[in-house]
Amino acid sequence: MTKTSLQNVVGADLLSVLPQDQKQWWQIPHLIKLNGFIVSLLLFSSTVGYDSSLMTGLQSLSPWDSFMGSPSGAWLGFISAIQSLGSMLGLPIQAWAANKFGRKPCIFVGYLFLFLGVGIQVGAHNPAMFIASRFFIGYAGAWFGGAIILLAEIAYPTHRSKLTAMYHCQYYMGSTLSAWLVFGCRNIDSMWAWKIPSLCQIVFPLVALPVVALCPESPRWLISKDRHEEARWFLTKYHAGGDEAAPLVAFQMDEITRSIIMERESSNSTTWLDMLRTKGNRHRLFISITLGTFAQWNGIGVVSYYLTLILKTIGITSVTKQTLINGFLQVWNLIMAVVGSMLVDSAGRRTLFLLSTCIMLVSYIIITGLSGSFANNHMSSVGTAVIPFLFLYYGGYDIAFTPLVMAYPAEIWPYALRTKGVALTSVSTYLALLFNQFINPIALGSIAWKYYILYICLLVVILGTIYLTYPETRGYSLEEIAVIFDGDDAAMIAATELHKAAEVNKGETEHLESLAKRT
Structure with missing residues (x-):
């Protein structure tokens, strides 16, 4: 797939952390x-x-x-x-x-x-x-x-x-x-x-x-049960080929975790x-x-x-x-x-x-x-x-x-x-x-x-x-x-989480900023 066609599949945020030289x-x-x-x-x-x-x-x-x-x-x-x-x-x-x-x-x-x-x-x-x-x-x-x-x-x-x-x-x-x-x-x-x-x-x-x-079990279900290491292991092995430092793993762990936390808080x-x-x-x-x-x-x-x-x-x-x-x-x-x-x-x-x-x-x-x-x-x-x-x-x-x-x-x-x-x-x-x-x-x-x-x-x-x-x-x-x-509800929640995340790690906020802008 070309970069443009991939953006139609996953969007620009996720596309930015996918491997650039991905084979078939x-x-x-x-x-x-x-x-x-x-x-x-x-x-x-x-x-x-x-x-x-x-x-x-x-x-x-x-x-x-x-x-x-x-x-x-x-x-x-x-x-x-x-x-x-x-x-x-x-x-x-x-x-x-x-x-x-x-x-x-x-x-x-x-x-x-x-x-x-x-x-x-x-x-x-x-x-x-x-x-x-x-x-x-x-x-x-x-x-x-x-x-x-x-x-x-x-x-x-x-x-x-x-x-x-x-x-x-x-x-x-x-x-x-x-x-x-x-x-x-x-x-x-x-x-x-x-x-x-x-x-x-x-x-x-x-x-x-x-x-x-x-x-394997669903990484989203594992995270919902606070079994984060098992979820990270799955994403590392099957989505990143064993590369623990892959940006894709960090992105997915962050996105899934935040989504589940927001649902719990609401x-x-x-x-x-x-x-x-x-x-x-x-x-x-x-x-x-x-x-x-x-x-x-x-x-x-x-x-x-x-x-x-x-x-x-x-x-x-x-x-x-x-x-x-x-x-x-x-x-x-x-x-x-x-x-x-x-x-x-x-x-x-x-x-x-x-x-x-x-x-x-x-x-x-x-x-x-x-x-x-x-x-x-x-x-x-x-x-x-x-x-x-x-x-x-x-x-x-x-x-x-x-x-x-x-x-x-x-x-x-x-x-x-x-x-x-x-x-x-x-x-x-x-x-x-x-x-x-x-x-x-x-x-x-x-x-x-x-x-x-x-x-x-x-x-x-x-x-x-x-x-x-x-x-x-x-x-x-x-x-x-x-x-x-x-719509606006998602943007508001994303903005709130963005502020919280900024106090902990500024580098992890880019995805939520983009998500908030898209609404």
Whole structure:
């Protein structure tokens, strides 16, 4: 990267302490090791993607349909929704535990519930056992949510934005494996047609386990627990390659410590109510809730969970064709999501959100028109024409909502509220998803393509909300983003800390002076 492009990623203050002769990360041993840890953390998004998308594939398999008693309508919605309910109930506990015990232990709690859920699912003798297993798997997914927090807090400064954006993209790595595995098992004439894909839910966590066991804890969490030497050791080893005198280490230790101290001074204990105490936090809260809701109420809930029903409404009833389209769709999703994650710094978060919503809106209008036409004339060519626009719609969704739905909340909240903010976005997503999973199959069965008109209206609302309330956050470190939301409050706190710091060490005040000026 050039110096100008790096300034768009981290800002001038942090850029001034980065190594001037920095090589590519794959040429630097300590960054290779650090990013190796991060790759293992990315796999937890793949795990959630596999688990969540599995239901889409199973609905196309006759052995599963017979085993579950051919569910439809509200009952099918409940079966799909039970996993989301498990995740939603686990998220508040996970958010508390991540601050209390650390980010890393939460991931291992997820392993326990995942193995329990998969074991019950593969050994299920009746629909009740299958439903119970989906609850435990969803609960495990909530604990795996700690992975993106840990990733954001250990990543090298110039890598953070792309890697956090890449996290949710790996959802499609899991959904792709799920889709193609179901396609491969579609002709098995026994319960193993759906039990083999069910068993493979443990693949990604097992691959990640050895590396995650060696992964260090978040330096921000360590500093919050007054374990400064351990945090300095991490930053020295993995960000500075063992150079204890590196300006980057001193800068990060100073910035993180001051940020946490200021948060402590403003509130002796952090609660969920702190999200309402300041104008900046109320803005963050609005974004976290709306983003989580918009991630499901932009039409994706219909396309992703009930693709089989959509394909039936346009005349595609073959199991082979349904599973094949689903398989190719997941590959397309993965490609476009990665493209979006690579653009977060060059294009910016706000631009991607706006572009994404516009593409989805246009695609949904065309899909609705074609579906309505097919319902009237039953021309196969009209029904088939819906498919490319489904891909276009997903491409729009993937360039912003896939990479940023977790990454954006993870960077806008200050340290003390970060786990709660991310958990709140996830809870909002699951609440919206629960609504979708109950209502969508009923609505699709009753009014078919006319139901799409609702999502056209919602996409217009989403576009306006993003344009008016979602700020750009590129070019700031995790700590510096406070100036976007807190404005004068951040400047006042920074100025106070600046005066205190000047009495101790004049050389350490330059960063706070710059931060105060930027507000």
